[in-house]
Amino acid sequence: MLVGWKPDRESDIPLHYQISRHIRNKITCGDWPVGTKIPSQRWLADEFGVNRSTIVMALDELTADGLLHGNRGGGTVVTGLCDHPGSPPPPDWISYVNSGVQSSNIPTVQEINRAEFRPDVIRLGTGELAPELLPQEAMRTVLQALSSETMPLGYAEPKGSASLRQFISQHVETYGIRAAPSSILIVSGALQALHLISIGLLHRGSTIFLEKPSYLYSIPIFHSAGMKLTGIPMDRHGIQAALIPKYRKQYNGALLYTIPSFHNPTGTVMSRERREQLMQVCHYEGLPLIEDDVYRDLWIDEPSPLPLKAADSSGIVLYLGSLSKTVSPGLRIGWIIGPEPVVDRLADIKMQTDYGASSLSQAVVEKWLSSGLYQQHMENLRQQLRHRRTIAVKALEQFLGDYADWEVPKGGFYIWVRLKRELPLKALFAAALKAGILLNPGHLYEGENNRHIRISYAFASLEDLETGIFRLSVLIKDMSNHFETNKSEE
Amino acid sequence: MLVGWKPDRESDIPLHYQISRHIRNKITCGDWPVGTKIPSQRWLADEFGVNRSTIVMALDELTADGLLHGNRGGGTVVTGLCDHPGSPPPPDWISYVNSGVQSSNIPTVQEINRAEFRPDVIRLGTGELAPELLPQEAMRTVLQALSSETMPLGYAEPKGSASLRQFISQHVETYGIRAAPSSILIVSGALQALHLISIGLLHRGSTIFLEKPSYLYSIPIFHSAGMKLTGIPMDRHGIQAALIPKYRKQYNGALLYTIPSFHNPTGTVMSRERREQLMQVCHYEGLPLIEDDVYRDLWIDEPSPLPLKAADSSGIVLYLGSLSKTVSPGLRIGWIIGPEPVVDRLADIKMQTDYGASSLSQAVVEKWLSSGLYQQHMENLRQQLRHRRTIAVKALEQFLGDYADWEVPKGGFYIWVRLKRELPLKALFAAALKAGILLNPGHLYEGENNRHIRISYAFASLEDLETGIFRLSVLIKDMSNHFETNKSEE
Numbered sequence: 001m002l003v004g005w006k007p008d009r010e011s012d013i014p015l016h017y018q019i020s021r022h023i024r025n026k027i028t029c030g031d032w033p034v035g036t037k038i039p040s041q042r043w044l045a046d047e048f049g050v051n052r053s054t055i056v057m058a059l060d061e062l063t064a065d066g067l068l069h070g071n072r073g074g075g076t077v078v079t080g081l082c083d084h085p086g087s088p089p090p091p092d093w094i095s096y097v098n099s100g101v102q103s104s105n106i107p108t109v110q111e112i113n114r115a116e117f118r119p120d121v122i123r124l125g126t127g128e129l130a131p132e133l134l135p136q137e138a139m140r141t142v143l144q145a146l147s148s149e150t151m152p153l154g155y156a157e158p159k160g161s162a163s164l165r166q167f168i169s170q171h172v173e174t175y176g177i178r179a180a181p182s183s184i185l186i187v188s189g190a191l192q193a194l195h196l197i198s199i200g201l202l203h204r205g206s207t208i209f210l211e212k213p214s215y216l217y218s219i220p221i222f223h224s225a226g227m228k229l230t231g232i233p234m235d236r237h238g239i240q241a242a243l244i245p246k247y248r249k250q251y252n253g254a255l256l257y258t259i260p261s262f263h264n265p266t267g268t269v270m271s272r273e274r275r276e277q278l279m280q281v282c283h284y285e286g287l288p289l290i291e292d293d294v295y296r297d298l299w300i301d302e303p304s305p306l307p308l309k310a311a312d313s314s315g316i317v318l319y320l321g322s323l324s325k326t327v328s329p330g331l332r333i334g335w336i337i338g339p340e341p342v343v344d345r346l347a348d349i350k351m352q353t354d355y356g357a358s359s360l361s362q363a364v365v366e367k368w369l370s371s372g373l374y375q376q377h378m379e380n381l382r383q384q385l386r387h388r389r390t391i392a393v394k395a396l397e398q399f400l401g402d403y404a405d406w407e408v409p410k411g412g413f414y415i416w417v418r419l420k421r422e423l424p425l426k427a428l429f430a431a432a433l434k435a436g437i438l439l440n441p442g443h444l445y446e447g448e449n450n451r452h453i454r455i456s457y458a459f460a461s462l463e464d465l466e467t468g469i470f471r472l473s474v475l476i477k478d479m480s481n482h483f484e485t486n487k488s489e490e
Numbered sequence: 491m492l493v494g495w496k497p498d499r500e501s502d503i504p505l506h507y508q509i510s511r512h513i514r515n516k517i518t519c520g521d522w523p524v525g526t527k528i529p530s531q532r533w534l535a536d537e538f539g540v541n542r543s544t545i546v547m548a549l550d551e552l553t554a555d556g557l558l559h560g561n562r563g564g565g566t567v568v569t570g571l572c573d574h575p576g577s578p579p580p581p582d583w584i585s586y587v588n589s590g591v592q593s594s595n596i597p598t599v600q601e602i603n604r605a606e607f608r609p610d611v612i613r614l615g616t617g618e619l620a621p622e623l624l625p626q627e628a629m630r631t632v633l634q635a636l637s638s639e640t641m642p643l644g645y646a647e648p649k650g651s652a653s654l655r656q657f658i659s660q661h662v663e664t665y666g667i668r669a670a671p672s673s674i675l676i677v678s679g680a681l682q683a684l685h686l687i688s689i690g691l692l693h694r695g696s697t698i699f700l701e702k703p704s705y706l707y708s709i710p711i712f713h714s715a716g717m718k719l720t721g722i723p724m725d726r727h728g729i730q731a732a733l734i735p736k737y738r739k740q741y742n743g744a745l746l747y748t749i750p751s752f753h754n755p756t757g758t759v760m761s762r763e764r765r766e767q768l769m770q771v772c773h774y775e776g777l778p779l780i781e782d783d784v785y786r787d788l789w790i791d792e793p794s795p796l797p798l799k800a801a802d803s804s805g806i807v808l809y810l811g812s813l814s815k816t817v818s819p820g821l822r823i824g825w826i827i828g829p830e831p832v833v834d835r836l837a838d839i840k841m842q843t844d845y846g847a848s849s850l851s852q853a854v855v856e857k858w859l860s861s862g863l864y865q866q867h868m869e870n871l872r873q874q875l876r877h878r879r880t881i882a883v884k885a886l887e888q889f890l891g892d893y894a895d896w897e898v899p900k901g902g903f904y905i906w907v908r909l910k911r912e913l914p915l916k917a918l919f920a921a922a923l924k925a926g927i928l929l930n931p932g933h934l935y936e937g938e939n940n941r942h943i944r945i946s947y948a949f950a951s952l953e954d955l956e957t958g959i960f961r962l963s964v965l966i967k968d969m970s971n972h973f974e975t976n977k978s979e980e
Contacts, residue, residue, distance in 0.1 A: 005670070026670075028803070029802075029803060029804075030805015031830055032829065033829045033831065035831070090773075090806060091776050096832070100689055100839070101688075101689045101694060101715055101716070104835070104838055113648055117647055128645060129644075131644060136640060136641060140637045140638070143633050143637035144637040147630045147637060148630070150626060151630070153626070153629060153820045153821075154618060154621060154624065154820055155819045157607055183521050188678065188844045189844060191843070192844040192845075198591075199590055200592055201586040201587065201589070201590050202589065221843075226591070286582070314519075315580055316580060328849075330641075330646065330848065330849025330850060331643075332844065332849075340521050340522055341522075341523065341583055342583050345587040345594075351595065351603060352595060352681075352685070353685045353711075354679060354681060355678075355679055355681050355682075356822070357848070358820065358850065358851040359818075359819075359820025359822075361850050
């Protein structure tokens with residue numbers, strides 16, 4: 001919250017006074033309105049590079065002046081402005097913050113989002129490519145090429161750049177999807193696709209079917225739009241399609257969300273037979289699907305079966321693709337493929353919310369797809385992911401073999417590690433963070449799941465992967481033994 | 491809808507048969523589900539490069555087969571799939587499209603969005619820089635420079651790139667705003683800022699105060715989130731701040747949205763005195779403001795008075811800035827400055843909806859702000875806008891002087907042309923479009939306004955500006971005379 005400022009150690013003014021003055025300014029200029037929770041003493045001490053006792057002195061002074069109020073344990077809160085007696089109170093921003101329609105991210109996710117930017121943390125759960133896997137060299141080539149061309153600097157068409165849609169049309173044809181450019185909408189990543197679908201196609205109170213567990217449980221996007229998620233169990237072939245008619249009768253789902261290839265978080269690849277069955281059932285039920293296929297090109301052992309969309313003869317599937325997992329999340333480019341009236345509607349909504357994706361990013365993606373760089377990069381990336389998977393699996397076997405099991409995924413980023421006994425995962429998450437390891441615990445993907453951890457071999461360095469899994473194993477062993485002991489003492 | 495396909499004139503197969511087969515495929519593969527309105531015969535004929543009679547033959551065949559149904563005047567609609575007897579009907583996408591939470595763009599805006607991509611149209615209303623005003627050369631320099639650096643290809647921090655926020659902090663300080671990088675959120679343009687505010691800070695049923703007329707009336711963003719807009723009249727100094735307490739009592743507004751500098755659509759610059767009064771009133775009322783300041787740097791005669799945010803001692807103002815109007819809309823980069831808890835909340839929501847703005851665009855904007863290119867470009871741009879304004883005003887005086895009046899704006903893009911008599915603007919809009927001119931009529935900015943047209947001197951070429959205003963004047967004269975005649979005949 002205070003990034004960029006440090007007290008001046010050369011100054012004659014005492015450090016604690018410099019700090020209290022800085023915070024006082026934050027409060028009186030309205031940056032920290034009444035009700036703001038200020039960061040912990042420990043965090044402030046780290047941030048300003050001073051002893052905790054200096055922070056305590058500064059905060060005590062502000063508390064004495066009536067600007068702060070400290071609750072035991074509950075943190076310190078901004079309470080008022082001492083120096084404007086008689087003037088009306090500032091707007092109660094905290095009540096505004098609390099009254100918005102959109103839910104906050106779930107607390108564990110917020111904590112993960114914050115902790116990701118701590119340099120000392122080993123990110124064992126992060127579902128994105130490591131910096132060293134990102135194609136710096138190729139991107140330089142692309143920018144170099146673009147810098148000698150006329151750039152699209154204006155707004156793009158509502159559906160996105162026509163020439164990029166043409167290339168995406170050709171790209172998806174390589175795995176059997178026939179889509180005219182007019183059936184394609186460029187979006188700022190697959191997450192935005194889901195946001196547009198949630199506010200563009202469904203009414204409040206709708207039910208979404210999905211795999212259980214699913215990545216979708218970790219984001220409040222449908223929940224914020226007033227919709228319910230109903231999970232359908234999976235087996236090793238994917239979502240149990242045979243159960244859908246029963247669920248449909250009971251919950252009247254409006255849409256089914258599925259990740260058939262390298263499922264997040266389980267890594268499962270839906271078999272060809274299951275895909276056929278799923279399409280038949282959904283066709284019969286008149287139940288549209290969202291096929292989230294952003295991991296498709298990240299196969300390691302062999303390509304997945306063709307997408308559901310490739311067998312979609314009646315326009316029942318909305319297909320989501322993206323370059324975020326394969327080339328660069330920073331580009332923020334993905335696509336939705338679906339029936340034209342649906343794509344037109346979603347394009348209209350996208351125009352209302354952000355006037356379209358970055359033209360620059362679109363031009364870069366077009367170069368990637370049209371130049372052959374994408375295929376080259378993917379071949380190389382697959383090699384690297386294969387190696388990383390080997391290292392991760394080896395470390396798991398060595399350190400966690402007695403406490404957990406897992407399927408080795410055939411691609412994607414994730415190993416869905418199943419603990420042999422339940423553990424309180426929220427406590428494990430907290431303990432791990434303290435030990436410098438950032439985890440994605442099972443309850444992000446399935447309420448009350450105290451049994452699984454999603455390990456990603458895509459992000460942490462090879463060394464960190466080993467160290468992280470080792471440290472994690474120590475924590476798991478301790479916790480397991482602790483429970484064992486407690487149990488035997490009972 | 492059919493972009494990219496044309497019948498093959500070399501083929502032995504008759505053209506009308508090729509066309510009916512193409513449309514049949516569209517329908518049977520689900521691209522055009524039941525209920526889809528297909529484009530007009532005229533449009534199809536243009537698109538396929540055939541006579542209208544060929545289209546009629548193709549559609550007749552499809553109608554006879556039960557795939558299409560033509561309503562007189564109401565267009566032709568997809569009705570069914572003849573060739574899957576007994577199979578269950580596909581999902582009713584049209585009902586999904588109609589049941590989304592988010593409203594559609596208002597029809598005139600949808601029509602404008604579509605017509606903007608017709609090459610033959612003179613865009614007299616478009617509020618963006620003409621292609622020839624976009625800084626191609628400087629952008630090439632920036633890309634060239636970036637191509638020799640390490641690119642930020644991963645996800646950025648929730649609030650956006652830390653270094654870009656540092657430069658924005660310095661940039662806004664040049665007009666008196668003191669904002670720590672932690673109080674700044676990078677967004678994909680000011681429109682997205684409004685979207686985030688609408689779903690992040692307000693509950694359904696809230697009332698937003700705003701100038702009347704206002705750009706905000708032309709976008710359904712607050713309406714979709716269940717909020718009401720209540721307009722407060724303007725005079726030549728800006729919004730009539732003295733009326734706010736009365737409005738507050740009557741409507742209990744939660745937030746006031748204002749464009750104090752080069753107001754959209756009127757071009758008004760709020761005077762210094764009015765700014766002070768507005769801040770006092772809002773401070774006293776505890777009424778937070780959104781200050782939309784995206785036109786600030788587009789002054790022509792002299793800079794505007796300092797922003798409201800510069801005098802904001804209690805954190806009452808959420809400030810919006812952007813490079814879309816000045817450098818390139820295609821970058822999709824803007825910012826929100828406000829109290830930290832508000833910015834934190836909006837950052838969390840942005841993460842939920844699209845995981846942040848394009849890192850590439852952020853890197854480009856950083857280069858613009860840090861290299862001095864921005865200031866150079868703005869100086870040049872001001873010269874060009876001054877010249878364009880002169881040409882537009884001259885053409886207005888020459889062709890419309892007897893029928894309308896206007897204030898010459900001191901900056902921004904817009905001349906708010908007031909007709910001396912009311913005219914049915916929807917009819918004028920339609921007639922103008924037929925004559926190849928795209929207008930932004932007053933009713934976009936104020937319901938029932940039949941008196942104003944927003945002319946932009948930023949987009950059309952100099953020649954088109956003159957031709958467009960001339961053609962418009964002919965239409966206005968005809969329409970005025972027509973009404974005059976009708977009146978005298980009564």
